[in-house]
Amino acid sequence: MKSTSLAAATTVVVLAASLAACSAPGGGDDAAASSITIWHNSADSPAVLDLYERFEAETGIAVELVDIPSDAFESTTTTKWATGDRPDILEYHPVKSALLPLNPAANMQDLSDLPFVEKSGDLYPAMGTVDGVVYAAITGFPSIFGVYYNKQVLADAGLEPPTSFEDLQSICDGLAGSGVAPIYESGGSAWPTQILPLLYGSEFNAGDEYGSAVAANERPLTEPDGPFVKGLEAYASLRDNGCFNADATSGTFENAITAVYDGTAALTALHSDVYASFLAAAGDDAALLDETVGFVPVSATEPVVAYAGGPIGTFYAPKTGDAAREAAAIQFIEFATGAGYQDLVDAGPAFPVIDGVTTPDDFSELQLAFKAAYDDGAAVAFNSNIAGFGGFATETTKLLAGQTTPAEAADSMQAQVEQASKAAGLPGW
Structure with a gap:
């Protein structure tokens, strides 16, 4: 897994552009993707960073991290997005007020039929949903x-x-x-x-x-x-x-x-x-x-x-035009909300928002x-x-x-x- 550092935040746009080139239409549709790009919040918890590493180990798909500085997270994300640059996975806010400017109907994969949606109680459609379509996979407690x-x-x-x-x-x-x-x-x-x-x-x-x-x-x-x-x-x-x-x-x-x-x-x-x-x-x-x-x-x-809902551990799968990488992005979301979710909750520790996992012990008052x-x-x-x-x-x-x-x-x-x-x-x- 590769990542920019906070000290190198000024190089993020250049790095993101080079990574986005790997996601250009026609680049790998006939074979499984070997890597995915994730725009992630630089304030990601150790548990979320570990999730990326475990996905790599489980699937063999390399995760290329692009740091979005937490102190300018919204403005940096929307500015990069407006240039037409796209990651395979976007970590971002699940609230509609933040989601609407990204035009999800045109730019995001529909996650409505994935198992985590029905297992998340009434979290959806209050979060991550526009016009009845679920675009966000929320793994973190609100x-x-x-x-x-x-x-x-x-x-x-x-x-x-x-x-x-x-x-x-x-x-x-x-x-x-x-x-x-x-x-x-x-x-x-x-x-x-x-x-x-x-x-x-x-x-x-x-x-x-x-x-x-x-x-x-x-x-x-x-x-x-x-x-x-x-x-x-x-x-x-x-x-x-x-x-x-x-x-x-x-x-x-x-x-x-x-x-x-x-x-x-x-x-x-x-x-x-x-x-x-x-x-x-x-x-x-x-x-x-x-x-x-x-x-x-x-x-x-x-x-x-x-x-x-907060941005940490909330994931979207943008449409990139590369079928293999889009499929790999869905694979990541299925891992984050399925096989990898218990470890994510345990590592927090965090209160789960998806049914079927055990709540960790030892929370403070x-x-x-x-x-x-x-x-x-x-x-x-x-x-x-x-x-x-x-x-x-x-x-x-x-x-x-x-x-x-x-x-x-x-x-x-x-x-x-x-x-x-x-x-x-x-x-x-």
Whole structure:
């Protein structure tokens, strides 16, 4: 297995072009493919990297890895894709808002009839599916969005972990003058600023009801009393009431993790995929981390988390025009979701999303909290299947900085969704 390094990220485009040449139409249709190319996230876990190696050993098909830098993952992938370059396997987000720009009907193989689909419960069609066709093979447990909290900080102040936005404000009031930031916000990283407004709407999106209505142009994001505007207003209220850290507009999610672990902040809204970073803050001592940090669901008035499929371990099989390599790509997906799946889950360890394998032991208390929140009525993040939502983090970061109002942010997002939906020719637009 060959891979570029992070240090060589600037050579990725050149390498990808040479590898794509191996996938040109007519190159090997009459014989089994000897290799496949995978565009993969440079932040792939050791378990996923091991999956690639085990596929090589099992099949004799060489895996050529092309690193897509994790810190510019979406933009790098879409830029390369727009040039017409194609891998045999693409590791990417399963949410429709990310999938639609890739034009899956024209560019992706249909995976609907593969065995993993029926074995994945109700994960599909909420993820990786467009117009009833499954294009993604999801092997990883979804990203769970909620609130991390420092147990000792809350206990010392006589406060309970939050379950609602009213609770967030109560914690803010209860920690006033304590020197502890009630909520650490990460405007410098930008992407975390969208989490709290999205969490507000989780309880309104059972069965993707609200998100589907917005995607079909049945409900505008600009509804004055709708979940979207109310979530933005609740976020602005927390800002105005001094609930965030003093450097909220420049703070980073890495600093949020450190602050909550150290107790200089009480809470932060992030997703479950940063668990490894919290563990590192605790010196890789899972028991110590469990003693220090908890995780809870929070929405407008009820404890409901939002979830979304992540890119790590989510695979697509693009159409390359080379029948042999397309068949080898399907072979990889069958291995990743079949014969190789138990080892992938064990190596994580990870909670399985495909039936028929055994769940590993020895999960930490914090990891079990993610699973419990998911099992207890989690709702898919309502923006997951709405086209044109890529600019939301920009809008919430501007809102955090006082550069826009909730109504203006909603107007901007409605315009972006309308433009993207019309461009994609979606029903209702």
